[in-house]
Amino acid sequence: MSSNTPIPRDTLLARLREILPDDCLIPEQESQRPFECDGLSLYRELPLVVALPETVAQVQSILSCCHDLGVPVVARGSGTGLCAGAMPHPEGVLLGLSKLNSILEIDPLARTARLQPGVTNLAISQAAAAYGLYYGPDPSSQIACSIGGNVAENSGGVHCLKYGLTVHNLLSVELLTVEGQRTTLGGSGLDSPGYDLMALITGSEGLLGVVTEVTVKLLPCPEVAQVVMAGFDSVRAAGDAVGAVIAAGIVPAGLEMMDALAIQAAEDFVQAGYPRDAQALLLCELDGTAAEVDQHVDAVQQIFRSHGASSLRISSDDAERELLWKGRKSAFPAVGRMSADYYCMDGTIPRSQVSHVLEEISRLSEKYQLRCANVFHAGDGNLHPLIMFDGGDPQQIKLAERFGADILQLSVAVGGCITGEHGVGLEKLSQMPSQFSEAELHQFEDIKHAFDPALMLNPGKGIPILKRCQEYRALPGRHSHD
């Protein structure tokens, strides 16, 4: 079990070599660099060793070995996460699951897909397309992100207002406990016996177990999908238009907002034909049968016009629809071209607060003298401010982190939360007390303890450890490895 004395690296390596072939282990620091961080590169660390198993049995043996030796384990999918949740532990094993990337089965009649955890999100829909089916949640990183990582983070995407988050689209999950014991959560039907551990595991950031297989629900591809794009002269007008669409009883497949800076960044990057002069842009996707989409496109157009849309465009075919989405889905890299570094926040707020929150963010932008572009899952209130800064300037890093923390406090203050879909990881650990009381944090800790009493799975992430403070640092600093 765990002790304060780190296990000699050689002992660990010798044990792992009994489990894995040499080409599945990366002990050398130079070769570990690609694994030192996830999508949030502010936080970096190198592990003792990177293990890249090829079978579930190997994963089991690795967990069992680490449990014996008291070595921390950090599971990693594709490393596209945005909260430093997959940052390695300096005294632990980084367990990369990307080689477990087979689509095991697609059952078109039951509308399910059984997957290894390393299968990418987009690959599911691509494989299901042959049967007229697709997988609903579509995070912007869907080309690269893995379904195992999606389960760990409860990932969303632009379509979750209508089709739900990862947790709504799972049927069962195979889980290995910290000891390496295997169990299946969920089932082939919609209900399973006892507590809904599958719901608890979803979004638990690799703190409760390691997911080695996922069965997802598939949806029939809609007959038609169209995007209505509208530019507005103010964020407030666009926000009101969003409320009016919902009030009209329409549930769009996707409903996204971008502010002026995000519009310009995206337009410079992909030339989607966004109105450069607009202060806010709405993208509203409507899907369903042909007749239904016609009806809803008309209704949404009228709503946008009556709320003062300065420009309107409706996708005429799938290519145009994809182009309009491409601008939105590329917003992060697009902002990356405007600034050496950017810091993406993830608060969720009540929709009605969007104008107020964006005005506050604009004020904070002045205060910290850092630019901030905003993309917003307007349908479900999930805001992604992208704070631009220069990572080479320590002062700017500090300011960006303070700016980000202020935005999260603001999200909680207006009745929202600190993270809608990116997770807490290491990054938002110090903001957890702004959303949760000490008793609530203790309850989280007790849950963690029920699954992982020695705190060996992804220690130091997700939930602050108050009672058993082996790993907890009050404020995560910037980590660099010398």
Next chain:
Amino acid sequence: MTDLVPQLAARVSAAMADNTPLYIHGGNSKRDAIGRDCTAEHSLDVSGHRGISDYQPEELVVSARAGTPIRELEAVLAQQGQMLPFEPPHYDGRATLGGTLASNLSGPARPWLGSIRDSVLGVQLINGRGQILAFGGKVMKNVAGYDVSRLQAGALGTLGIISEVHLKVLPQPEATLTLAREATAQDALKLMTQYAGQPKPLTAASWIEGRLYLRLAGAASAVNHTARIWGGENIDNAFWNQLRDMSHEFFAKPAPLWRLSITPTAPCSDNLDQCIDWGGAQRWLRTPPTQVPPGAHLSLFSGGDRQAEVKGDLDAVQKQLQLRLKQSFDPAGILNPGRLYSWM
């Protein structure tokens, strides 16, 4: 509308101190069903803690105290043209919000619009230490901390007293239409899975006493167009309320009643006394099947021996995790002991 949370929490703290377990209940509409008989001698009535605490139609979010009757809640939503997506049973008006979440009960729309587990955004909970805790919130997406809100679905109150629930609601569909036709159970099952794979506004598919029932709901244009293609006799939508509330005559027969949760494509026999719901994923049975396939879940819904286990077996690994989880919320074991499993 008195806030009873401080009293409820005090009762739990006292029960913990005296080690006197509590049977927690709302409208008592599910007392003799779903779970086992609770072994606690003392009961704690939550039904007085009721009322809608916040409702923002434009946010698609409603918050209500646990004792709020489902019927009352739905009536308020209907005034704004909205609804609970998961179509919970009313049980003559006695079913409450807290009990519905604790039992994870959902109606025929389950495969398409989810269960209460899928709609819950947050809860206020009194754990077995008498602490008043809040998890989740009133926004659509929230991944801070573990999802303790959804964990309450189906936990039968064994992890805490649910005192308030925040839910996502949806606009009522513009049009709803029910189609019925004669079919054997096997043929009905085939049609259900076939139709469910098509991008049509299907929101319920059931088979009961020789007839297949399909519900179409959504934009009027889509509903009418699909009805023309699929065909069948157009019947009253009230059928779904009978199915939801189990007031249909199929459910009036003597107990026991078994519920099988299974993949919708699992074969069925034509010679069974059964009702098929959820597009094939839920089978109501009068006699238990001789074999339950892996991944399916059989439970004794009502009647029969309610001192024996009524939920499906768990493997040793999961049993241990579930027991430890229970202890993390309720270390003294005073909340609904024995209700979910004899050992819990």
